Amino acid sequence: MALLIQLAVLCVTVLSVDGKYYGKEIATGWGSSASNGLAGSIYAVDKNTIQIIGFSFSPSGDGAGTAILMGKGKTFENAKTSGDLSNTVTVMAGPLKSYNGEDIIFDLSDGDEISDFSYIAVGNTDSQELYGGASIPQGFVAPAQQDIGTFTSRAHKVRSQEVTVIDDRTILIRSFRYDGQGPDAFFYVGVTDQVKIQQAPYGKIPDENGIVDRKATQYADRDVLLTLPSAISATELKWLSMFCISYSHNFGEVTFPDDLNVPPHIGQIDINREGFNCEAMSEQLQVSWLITNDSITFELAGNINRNEDYMAFGLSGSTAGPQMNDADVVVADYREGSTPRAVDYFITSKAQCSSNGGTCPDTSTANAAIDDVTDVSAEVTYGITRVKYTRALNTGDSKDKEYMADGTEQQVVWAVGPLNTKMEAAKHYTNGRSSSPMAIDFNRDIADNCPSFTLETEVELPKFTAHHLYGKKGQEVFTVDIGQAGSEQGYKALTGLPSWGIAWYINGVLIPELHLERGVSYTFLVGGGTDPSEGSMYHPFYFTDNIKGGYATNSNGTIYPGKVDGETVNYAVGGYCEWKLTSQAITDLDNDNVYECFETFKADMYLDCTDGSEEYTEFVFTPDSNTPDLLYYQCYTHESLGWKVHVYDKLPKKEIAAETCSAPVQAMLSSLLLLTAFLLNFL
Template identity: 90%
Template sequence: MACLLQLALLCVVVGSVDGKYYGKEIATSWGSSASNGLAGSIYAVDKNTIQIIGFSFTPSGDGAGTAILMGKGKTFENAKTSGDLSNAVTVMAGPLRSYNGEDIIFDIADGVISDFGYLAVGNTDSQVLYGGASIPQGFVAPAQQDIGTFTSRAHSVRSQEVTVIDDRTIFIRSFRYDGQGPDAYFYVGVTDAVKLQQAPYGIIPDENGVSDKKATQYSDRDIMLTLPSTISAIELKWLSMFCISYSHNFGEVTFPDDLNVPPHIGQVDIDREGFNCEAMSEQLQVSWLITNDSITFELAGNINRNEDYMAFGLSGSTTRPQMNDADVVVADYREGSTPRAVDYFITSKAQCSSNGGTCPDTSTANVAIDDVTDVSAEVTYGITRVKYTRARNTGDAKDKEYMTDGTEQQVVWAVGPLNTKKEAAKHYTNARSSCELYF
């Protein structure tokens, strides 16, 4: 694939392997009597999700009856000694195959992690446990965490509550800054005092993924910041609007020492709804789900919802991203308005006119049908999400078919402003390099 891949108040033991954060550590050992090559480090991603990094296991025979289990009311040692698995539930059904240092992740359907006393690999037929680990009493799984508000020190910097969504995602509510600082950026550090930092700390990208331009004015905007892959919020002391030239802190919010949040979804791919997911950029993510002859999309963007649109669809060329002759859907969700996802066929990059351009299918230029249905939307933590459905093959001359036979298809995407007619105007960002997806 050629496109960009993204998309405890006790003593908190964070989980890291080779410098990456994987959640809160449950155990790194499967017990002194573990058998069948059982190994791997166990982490809680959130209250319902566990991942095992470097999982190894060799089943006996065909592995019949093997599974990953979680038990209630007992520690692993109690369950191993008693051989009583009556309170165990299967969280990853088998038969398990051979694993050799692989990373696996699974959700717990029946309860949350703290409901259980242990996790183990066992055999439900023979009632044998090959190895496992007890879950500490009072275990608090990672969760989104509010950390306070920005202090106001200069240039009208202030905010409402700041939430750490995961170890690389920070949501700031109603952020304000007058934009008058000569050389100010979003800036993070690991020192007690807010001051200049050495790499990899310092300047981080803004809500649009831009880190080489100074911050402009913010007027009570909700924004989402994504830390670079080299930085985890777990290690940070503060986030500031910081002027580099004068080493001046305009305002900061601090991170608690006991921060206990999920790992970033770019490191852990959690698919809860069956949707496939790809990040087109730091600003736009596309998810899709095929059901019979229909395909449902969700466009999720870190955009100005009252001004911007998100667009996604099939390229006008089979070999490269091309807007001309592209079949796209343009989606927006303005505050106080009904969400929209509009079927477009593009004949040029110009705004729509009677002669063509970037036009809805129902325009006089295209004289076709809008085949988009079931439009819904929500805004969560500053991310605008618009969901819609269309037939894979509408039969409309202005639409292209989404293939499900293993054919790789070129896609295009864009983010830009709506014009006064609420139609797509020239984009801010769009697909610049080849991006092929399998639907």
């Protein structure tokens, strides 16, 4: 009788197979002499896991003794010829059923790794027969997470620490930094050698919240976890970039090695809930489920703050209605840069967990039970956090309640709240809990009663109004700095063009329209940077008849030169000074602060000169009879940083005055609410 070491089968799952990367190939079949209809391709998922794609097998009779085996010390051919199965282990115990093109996945246990074995086979441990198999190459290296380097820093302060490809669709960027000032920047992937515009399905990808079409905002040394769309595998990519689409500009990239050997993405959640029941607990939380044999799979979907909140759902502590005491729930969360969690809880009181009980995990000292939740996976889609998990209908655990499959309606409870510093559930939010009875028959006919989530929609923001500066007598000198473009409210509202994120400030004003007179010499004190190697801090100032500028990149338009130290030049450079938002203003913007006009925007800024330098260069420009009536002051190396210059034979006597204001919208609304409250109390 052969010596067999029995291994536990940790996971056997049917997967979706269309067009996916499956892992590192071990073999595309089971040998030329395979019998019993044996077919399928064999892949290593990681060092402990194998999946077989398109597995087919027809056992003889009742299949007694059939199993999937792994052997040591011999090639498959030698083992089959000798009929010696004495050094094999069973990785999927039988009797095997009939398979017809299915996909299965199983884990090795007891610390075994794929490289410990020399072949995989399907055989019969009773008759000592092998129906087919494949040898595992010597020195086989299984897929694993792989560090691929750091982001290059090309513009807008993009940089990172190590970038890790976790699996072929999951990428972790550690300590990612980007100033958020690009006009049309996204996480962007490609398959070309050079970083440039890509054809679908490549190009921009979802951000860490699963949103594709939202421009990237500021990242201040944050860990970012990205999930590639299902049509893209990291194994085919050349690079990942923070890329400005409007200007085809690469702010920084990390490259993928040609020999990337990472696990396939397994356990992903399909946004489509077809085949699942679904009920809305509130506008914030929806619960989907499906019973399969003796287990039940849940998906909790929440419109929550994923970096602070948990979602909880389970069976009530009372058969009469919602009761948290004695409830059996699962608490789920999925934070940026972390693996998803779904933790088994038994609640003895609403207090935070301690040795005396409270809202405690099953594995806590107070509960001294087992966490019976398995197969946890998660995804963030369109800002909705989705966590999926499975547990047995009846775990046999004293702290777990049984989910009934006999048509019984069971009372449920739910909650949404913050996690405490121990990453355990703290008290739910005021409106984030069960407030009325809800009974569910978990084995009902499939019914999806969940509406679409209501997400925040964009609102029209107040637009900054144009400012005008006139080069009249005594006002022939203008100071030129870089500053914040004001995004949708500023540069884009004033010009109709996408904003680069920064723009020219003339005399401390965002892209004012200049009015100049022919024959008058004007001095522009330029402070746009002098170091070409610092692309985001190098902005030569020049005049052109092209609305976008950026002559160095597109050669469009005519340049109207000026003079520096008496010599004619096409552009001028000078020490770098930038109007920047204060840290508090940045925080306020993150909290949806809105500026009513440029003046309130400017009040939240300060002028920062690199190394304390204010070494402006005097650039003298004298419009003449050859100068057209309309010019643009722009940046020679980047498009769309400046705006209009009106040129006259004589300046108009009537000047255009800018509309100004003094109070931010948020402050005005707060004042209005206070006034309303006062009047209500008075009345």
